[in-house]
Amino acid sequence: MVVVGIVGASGYTGGELLRLLARHPEVEEVRYATSRRLEGKPVWKVHPNLRRDYPDLEFSDPDPVEIGEDCDVVFTAVPHTAAMELVPDLLEGGAVVIDLSADFRFDDVDVYEEWYGVEHAAPELNDEAVYGLPELHRDEIRRTDLIANPGCYPTGAILAAAPLVEEGLVDVVIFDSKSGTSGAGAKPSEVTHHPECAEDLTPYNPTDHRHLPEIRQELGKLGDVEVHFTPHLAPLVRGIETTAHGLGDVEIEPKELRELYVEYYDGEPFIRVCEVGEAPRLWAVRGTNYCDVGVFAVGDGRVVVASAIDNLTKGASGQAIQNMNVRFGFEETAGLEEPGYHP
Template identity: 45%
Template sequence: MPSLFRAGLVGVTGYTGMELARLLASHPSLELVRATSRSEAGRRLADLFPHLEKTAPGDVVVSEPDVADLKAACDVVFLAVPHGTAMDMAGELLDAGARVVDLSADFRLHDKDVYEKWYGLAHRRTDLLGEAVFGLVELYREKVKHARLVANPGCYPTSAILGLTPALESGIAEPDGIVIDSKSGATGAGRGAKVPMLFCEVSDSFRAYGIGTHRHTPEIEQELSKAAGGELTVSFNPHLLPLNRGILSTMYLRLKKPMTTAEVREIYLSRYADERWVRVLPEGRFPETRSVRGTMFCDLGLVSDPRTGRLVVLSAIDNLCRGASGQALANANLMLGLPEDAGLTLAPLAP
């Protein structure tokens, strides 16, 4: 049966592009028809990524990015390119009438001044900031369905926002003093060659980076402020783990009044009762990155600590699938009127 819709992927050579191609290989209604890269134009995808041999995406020949061609050939275009680059191409594609899912940070932040402060460059398409929908389906599903432009959330923000929203929405936790301690696999740093990401630099080690300065901080604060009903500030502290995939975030909040873990868990179960990809674990069980590998699942663990009066929330996701490419595909599904989970009904890879 022929595909119902056609997809374009700009920036196929990075990890997010590679992951999107993998997911599209088994999508029942969306076919990858354009994959672009200036450095690899003219090569088959399977020659770049041998694991795609004998799949539909594997036979796609990489081309130079061309807005007119992408618009004519595709029903939706994914942008897996760096911030700064995406805003111009997204603008051109939208001006041409295309639908876009942007995996960069260029349209995630509503305030151009906040974007320019944290990313260090002027935003050249501020006319689109009000239109872009933040693509976290558990929060904005209905808006995504009608969007032309979806800003795909970052990986760290996905783990933090899903983990903290129920506690803040319900009003059981104080909005100040929130600490988010996150650890990510090395693919979160991208596929470009960098000395700090060499095997011998990452293996058998564990380090922090970007403390107080990581660019995902304002994205987390923007969405959690909405959940809390007022502006808040978080302490976001990322770390690099010596593994390929996965994010584990451990988050600390102060409870407004004493509550048991069971009581908090009921609030989380109620909030995510209809969400197939959020799994609130039984009391006493805690998330592991291996339990979500290669999937859209977000596993949440909860501990109410009566001694400190704190709620500890643990969140595990796959940074490449749930934190980037799989989430982008879920957004595209909604934009095209397809089932949200089309191509994403994946069990975790274990071991």
């Protein structure tokens, strides 16, 4: 049983952590749900779905060292740059930190500094951090106190292509991803203003999204591949569909390709491999920690594989809890058993 803190609990990923922790069998208590702006306000006023689950928990704003001392594990769901300021104190306090920001995701601090345009505040800690994609780094996650939870797009993209890359089947992969609007966070903006986006679908940061170096880093560990990535905002609330277009001199049948994925992900509790020709559905992963992978089409020197995740769950808070489970030796699926919906 662990005592948990959430630093930055007023946003969507903070709320999703609260939702999933409410019934987690190994969680003794969520002791802190911080928000400077909302200090003293009950968390359920911001997350009314949790009215019954946290009747008394209020947003607080204590000292990070204190949070680290009182908690076994702290989730940091704050913007990048804010996280790296906090994490040293949290670690000093003695907690395991699972950081949902980008601050500790890069093996090479220079890459971070180049893509995020800031100086890293804790480069010495960066070396201890493990990229928290359990399907690729389960063992390292078990042995670290600082887990860098992956970005939403990288989670869907890496899991869609890892077997392809590791097998050396393709030379180039172009990820064309479509995200629901909750990926933009709880703060209103023109981009997610309903009249503007509800019947539209647009690419953004088409060649230079900050999740690109993250995908490149992880796939680069698996094989030699050229990686491109273009995200789109799609008119739906939760979910990322990623279509991975792989190019190469591919000689494989769709059935074999699927078999390759089945073997690669054998035993993985959160990867569900679809049938050949079956597209993964966003409603089937909604609210869950699953990444469904499917399609498995081959034609004219191209392979197409698609993945579906919930950007707030497997793409953020669900994966963070999976990381907690791995790190603390809990059942990996603890608190994450939701099977998904139809429809």
